[in-house]
Structure formats: structure tokens, C-alpha cells
Amino acid sequence: MNKKILIVTSEFPPQPGGIGYHAFHVAEQLQMHGYGVTVLADQRSKSGEEEMDFDKSLKFGVKRVTWKSIRMFMYLNRLILLFRLIKSNEVVLASGKFSLWMVAFVSLFYKKKYLAVIHGSEVNFKKQLLKKSVESALKQFSTIIAVSQYTESLISHLNLNTIVIPNGYDTKKWRTEIQAYQNLKGYPKLMTLGNVTTRKGQLQVIKHLPKLLEYYPEIQYHCVGLPTEAKGFSQVAVDLGVDKQVHFHGRLEDTKLQAMLMAMDVFVMLSKETETGDVEGFGMALMEANALGIPTIGSKGCGIEDAILDGKSGCLVAAESVSEFQEALYNILELPEVFKAEAKLWAETHTWEEIIKQYIRHMEI
Known part of the structure; x- marks a missing residue:
């Protein structure tokens, strides 16, 4: 060969x-x-x-x-x-x-x-x-x-x-000796990894936060990645009164990224198609989160549907539906160990x- x-x-x-x-x-x-x-x-x-x-x-x-x-x-x-x-x-x-x-x-x-x-x-x-x-x-x-x-x-x-x-997903990406950050406050803690843009869906999560705060008053949302549209999204958070719940970290090197990701309760990617047709083809970051045992919530109507085993490794939702997001979050938080185990099993089939x-x-x- x-x-x-x-x-x-x-x-x-x-x-x-x-x-x-x-x-x-x-x-x-x-x-x-x-x-x-x-x-x-x-x-x-x-x-x-x-x-x-x-x-x-x-x-x-x-x-x-x-x-x-x-x-x-x-x-x-x-x-x-x-x-x-x-x-x-x-x-x-x-x-x-x-x-x-x-x-x-x-x-x-x-x-x-x-x-x-x-x-x-x-x-x-x-x-x-x-x-x-x-x-x-x-x-x-x-x-x-x-x-x-x-x-x-x-x-x-x-x-x-x-x-x-x-x-x-790259099995060498995550290191076994890395420990989760212990000083991150809040519950549940959500994260999106990726360029801060309309396509990646951070803005959609921010728009859901006012309603989610009614049920989870300590919720925190972390955005990691190039801060391309972070300034505009931050202003939306201020306008909605959720700026204290939203954190933009910029790009992180892999060890810091892993430590932060391991401290999360759920990884989120509510990707949306842009006006020019830019769309999420798969969503590899979801699989990488699963490899660490972090369940995922992702949007329907794009390639993310192939990256999430719905009801097992995470949940699929309509990106703009806060009720579907709330239900998915509730289901995961009710059975965290079950979703964690299923997430790891799902990732193992995608090495x-x-x-x-x-x-x-x-x-x-």
C-alpha cells in the first residue's frame, strides 16, 4: 500500500x-x-x-x-x-x-x-x-x-x-493529567468553543439566557474562540440584562481549554446558517467535548445532527426555541452520569x- x-x-x-x-x-x-x-x-x-x-x-x-x-x-x-x-x-x-x-x-x-x-x-x-x-x-x-x-x-x-x-476527533488532543478548573462559579456552566460569529450560535445562547435564568439563577455561559463579533454580542448581553452571566475568553491554548471544558456541565453549539450560506457542516468541537464526558446541546437543520446522538450523547434542538433548549438542559442535568457515559461511548466511534x-x-x- x-x-x-x-x-x-x-x-x-x-x-x-x-x-x-x-x-x-x-x-x-x-x-x-x-x-x-x-x-x-x-x-x-x-x-x-x-x-x-x-x-x-x-x-x-x-x-x-x-x-x-x-x-x-x-x-x-x-x-x-x-x-x-x-x-x-x-x-x-x-x-x-x-x-x-x-x-x-x-x-x-x-x-x-x-x-x-x-x-x-x-x-x-x-x-x-x-x-x-x-x-x-x-x-x-x-x-x-x-x-x-x-x-x-x-x-x-x-x-x-x-x-x-x-x-x-484526535485522541491525542486531550491529556489525561489535566485537571478541571475548580474556581469557575455557577450552575449549570455552559460553553461554546469556536469563532465568535453568527454561524457558531453564541448569540442564540445569549438570547436564551433571560428565560433560563428563571430556572437556573446561577447559570454561566463561557465563550472560547476568536472574538470576531464578541463586542456586538456583549452589547446584546448588556441589553438583555445577562452580561454578568456571559464570559468571552478569546483563544486558549489546549491545556487551559481542556481544564475549562472539563469544568463545564454542558457544551453548546446552536449554529445557524448565515445570509451568505455559511453553515456548520459537522461540529467537531461537539465530539471533542463528548470525549471528555461533556454532554452536548446542538441545533437541528445543519451538520450538527450527525455529531450528536440525540438523547444519548446530548440533545438536538431548534436553535431559536428556548423551550426546546430548556427541556434539553433539564434532561441532561437530571441524568448527568448517564449522559457522560454515553458521550464518551459516542466519541469512541469517531476517532x-x-x-x-x-x-x-x-x-x-
């Missing part, structure tokens, strides 16, 4: 982004299974030092497109690099909208096995020109891998060879060690 595979991705660590970490874990696992792996990705920091240090630690090759202030030069260099790299690889996997366009174009010149991974937003554009361009690109791939049933449904009308392979077997099966067909 010595096939060479090229992974073309629009994001890649050490910079944040779910698509990037998905590509990283696929690359890492394929390398461990004997594949020759090369990743083509952009340098996203100006100096490139972060990427250089990170890439040195990897057991597979990473080719970076050097950062340029004029983006068109980066697009051109990326295409040139792709033409060079594709010649020596048998399988090409594209992830992220720019990667889909590029690889689809290059596929016109080289006969390879082409696979695309779709996460959600890149196949849900509201502007017809963007939507049609992505759909046209997808038709050049032999297999489309959707990360959730919801994501698959977004392209069902195209009648392409589509399969669903859920995201995996990358298990998920990668599905990728390999379809690459070998």
Missing part, C-alpha cells in the same frame, strides 16, 4: 480552521498507513515562521504557497505548484472551495483518481455564479466525500457519486483511527 496522495487544502495548521485540521488528520493517518503523502496549502502568516516550525515536526511533506499581499500572485503560484506536484501522485484529494476549483481545472490535463471533501459552506453559496462554479467543479471528481448527511443533501440534486464520512479506514476503502476502489 504505497500509493502517493496529494492533499490540496484551503487551510492547514498551525493556523486555525476546521478544514485545515481535517486535512491534517487525514494526512497524518494516511502516512501512518503507509501512503506517501504531500500536502499543498497556503502560508497564512506573513513571516511564515509559524508554518515552517510546524511543518518540520511532520512525517509527511508540506508545500506552502508563499504569502503575498496581492492575492492573485498566490493563486497563480498555487496553480503552478499544483501542476508540478500532481505528476508524481496517483490520488488527489481536494478540500475547501479554492482547492475544488483548482483541482477540477488541473484534472482536465492529468488522469488521476480525484476525490473531493465537502464540509458545508462551500456547497451552500447563495450567489448563483459561485454556486454553479462549485457544482461544475464537483463534476470533475470521481468521488465526493461529505462530512455529514446534511452536507450531502446540499448537492443531492447533482446525482454525483457521493458518500458520507463523518469527521474524526480518526476508525474514520480513516473509510477513506482508505474508497481510495483503493
